[in-house]
Amino acid sequence: METNTGRPEDAAEVPNKKVARRLFQYALHAKGTFIAAIIALAIGVGAELASPFIAKMMIDDHMMGIENPYYETTEAGDGTVSYQGSQYKRGDRFTEGESRGDEVRVLQVGRGFVFVDQAVAVPEGDRSFENGMLTIRTAGGTDTYPAQRLSKQELFDFYEPEIPGIVQLILLYLLFLAVSIAMEFGKTYWLQSSANRVIQKLRLDLYAHIQRLPVHFFDNLPAGKVVSRVTNDTEAVKDLFIAVLSNFTTGIVYITGIYVALFILDPRLAAVSLFIVPLIVLWIYLYRKVATKYNTIIRSRLSELNAIINESIQGMSIIRVFRREKQTRQEFEELNGDYLKHQNRMLNLNSFTSHNLVNVLRNISFTVVIWYFGSSTIDGAASIISLGALYAFVDILGRLFQPITGMVNQLAVLDSAMVSAGRVFKLLDEPGENVTDGGMPRYKGDVKFDSVSFAYKKDFVLKNISFEAKQGQTVALVGHTGSGKSSIINLLFRFYDPQKGSITIDGQSVRDLPKQHIRQHMGIVLQDPYLFTGTIASNVSLGDERISRERVERALREVGADKILADLPGGFDEPVVEKGSTLSAGQRQLISFARALAFDPAILILDEATANIDTETEALIQSALNVLKQGRTTFVIAHRLSTIRSADQILVLHRGEIVERGDHDELMALGGRYFQMYQLQQGGGDSITPVTGKPESGFEARPVFGGAGGD
Known part of the structure; x- marks a missing residue:
C-alpha cells in the first residue's frame, strides 16, 4: 500500500x-433559472426582513403608542377614548383644523x-x-x-383604538410571510433544477471526453477511478450548486439586506456591527487552507x-x-x-470551528449592542433608540x-466540491x-507495414516490421507471449502510432485518415x-441504426449461431446480463462473430477466437470463420497453430x-x-528443443487486445 505522499491524486488538481x-461557465448553461432563483431569493429576503419592521411599528405605534400625548376633544368617533366622562384622542390622530383641548398622558409604571x-x-x-403621585x-x-x-x-379602553392598526399589521405580516414561503419554494426549485441541468451537462461532457481519450490513458488509471470521477465527483459538484450555492447566495443576499435594514434603524450601531464581515471572510480563507488538503486526500x-x-468484483x-x-x-x-x-480529521475541524465561530460572533455582536444602548441611556440619550427600534x-x-x-456549515461541502470539480x-x-463526423467509403483492405518500429515507452517492442496483406488474404501472427502480435493490431487500429516507418491501407497512410474512419x-x-447488457440481437447490432433486424438475424444464421442459440427461451431476444455471464463461451463467441459479420468490415482481426472453445463447438466456429473471412483482409493472432x-x-x-514468414507448408x-x-x-516435441526465446530485459508490452496470456 502506498503512503499518502507520492500518490498523484493527493495533490491539488486545478487552481481554485x-x-x-x-x-x-457551466452555470451559464442554466442562467435563466439561476437568475429567477436569485430574484426569488431577493424578494423572499425582503419579505422576511419586513417582519422586524412590522414588529417595530406594532410596538412603537400601538403597544407603546398610548404613551404619546392625548388631547381632550368634543367630537366622539373613531380613535377617541372615553375616560371619566371626557373624550380624548392621540395627538397624531387629529385631522388638520380639528380643535384640541388640554394635553393628558398615559404612562407605564412597572406593570x-x-x-x-x-x-x-x-x-x-x-x-x-x-400615594397618587407620579x-x-x-x-x-x-x-x-x-x-x-x-x-x-380603563387601560383596554385606551388600547381599543389601537386594535384595528394591530390587526392590519398582523395581516400585513401574514402577507409577507406568504410571499416569503412562495419565494423560498421558487428559489429552492429553480436552484435545484438549475443544478441538475448543469450537472447533466458536466456529466455528458465528461463521459463524451472519456470516449475521446487515447487508449494508452487507461493503461495506468483503473476503471474504478474513472467511474468515481463521473459519479462521485460530479455528485459532489452537484452539492456545490444545490447546497453551497443556495446557502452562500442566500447568505450574501440576506446579510446585505440585514445590513441595509440595520442602517435604516440606526446607522451608528450598524457601522459598529460591520466588524462581522471581515471576520467571516478571514475564517473562510483560513478554513479552506486547511480543509482543501484533507478533502483532496x-x-x-x-x-x-x-x-x-x-x-475485486471483476476478479472475484x-x-x-x-x-x-x-x-x-x-x-x-x-485503504478504507x-x-x-482523514474523514475524522475533517469532522474534528468542522466540529471545533463551525458552531463555535458563530457563537463567538453572536456573543460579541450582542455585547456591542448592549454596550451601545447602555451608554446611550447613561448619557441621557436613550430617546435616540425607541423600544421598538431596539x-x-x-x-x-x-x-x-x-x-x-448556513454558510459556515457548508464550508466542508464547498471545499469538497471544489476539490471534486478540480478532479473533474x-x-x-x-x-x-x-x-x-461522417465516414469514408469502404476500402478494399490492402494493408502494408513498411519498416515499422514502435515502443510504448523507451524500449522498442516492434522492430523494423515489414509485410503486405492483400484484400481477401488471411495473415496469421504467431509467436511467444510478448513477441509483439497484439502491438501490430494496436497500430493497425491506430490506438497507437509507430515512432518509425509507415502503415498504409490501400496505399494511403493511416496517419492521413481520421481514426474513426479507419475503424469504421x-x-x-x-x-x-x-x-x-441487453439482448443477443442488440449485442450484434450494438444499437447501430444501419444494422436492421433482418441483417442481425441473417448474420447469426450465417455463422451458425441459430443452431446453438435455438434452445434459449428468448431466442435472439434472450436477455444478456453483464458480459454475457449466463451464456457459454461458445455462445458468446458466435455472437461476437455475428457482430463482426453484420458490420461487414473490410479488415477483420481474430484474436485467438477458438482458444477457449470445446472441440465440438470449434467445428461450428471454424465454419463460421470461413464465412467471416470471405472477401476480407483477415489478421489472425494464433496460439493454436492447427487453426491457421x-x-x-x-x-x-x-x-x-x-x-520467419510464409504459408504453413513453406x-x-x-x-x-x-x-x-x-x-x-x-x-x-519430446525430443525437440523449442526455440522460445526470452524477451530482453526492460521489455514492456501493453496489449489492448492480447491473446492467451497476453502479448
Missing part, C-alpha cells in the same frame, strides 16, 4: 480560481399604567407611583405629577476504494480460487482506514447569524483524440468476447521482429521456429 471560473391629567415635560426616565427621575432632576392608576378596563481515497472494489472468481479473500480484505481495510482517518435591531441582528451559520476538470483537460471498416473478434494452416501468410514474431519445410512450435503442439 480556474475551477471557480469554469464552474461559472401598570397611570393617567396624568396634564402635560409631562420629560416622560423618559425612572418612573414610580405612590415621580419621574432623570439626569436633569426629579418631576412629580398628580396621577390616577388605570384599571384593566479524501476524494483520492474514495476514488481508490472504487477502483479496488471494481477490481480468481480471488476465491486462490483463497486471496483475507489479503484482499486487508488491502481494502487499510486511511479514508476514515427590539427590531436585536431581532434583525439575531437573524444575521442564520445565514452565517483535470480529466476534461486531458488531451483527447479529435472526433470526425474494421472488425474484431476477441478471445474472450465482450457482451453488453490455411492462412495465406504466416508471420513468426520473436522479440518484436519477424523471424514454414514446415523450413524447419525453423514455426516447425518446432507446431511439432510441440502436435505432441511430437
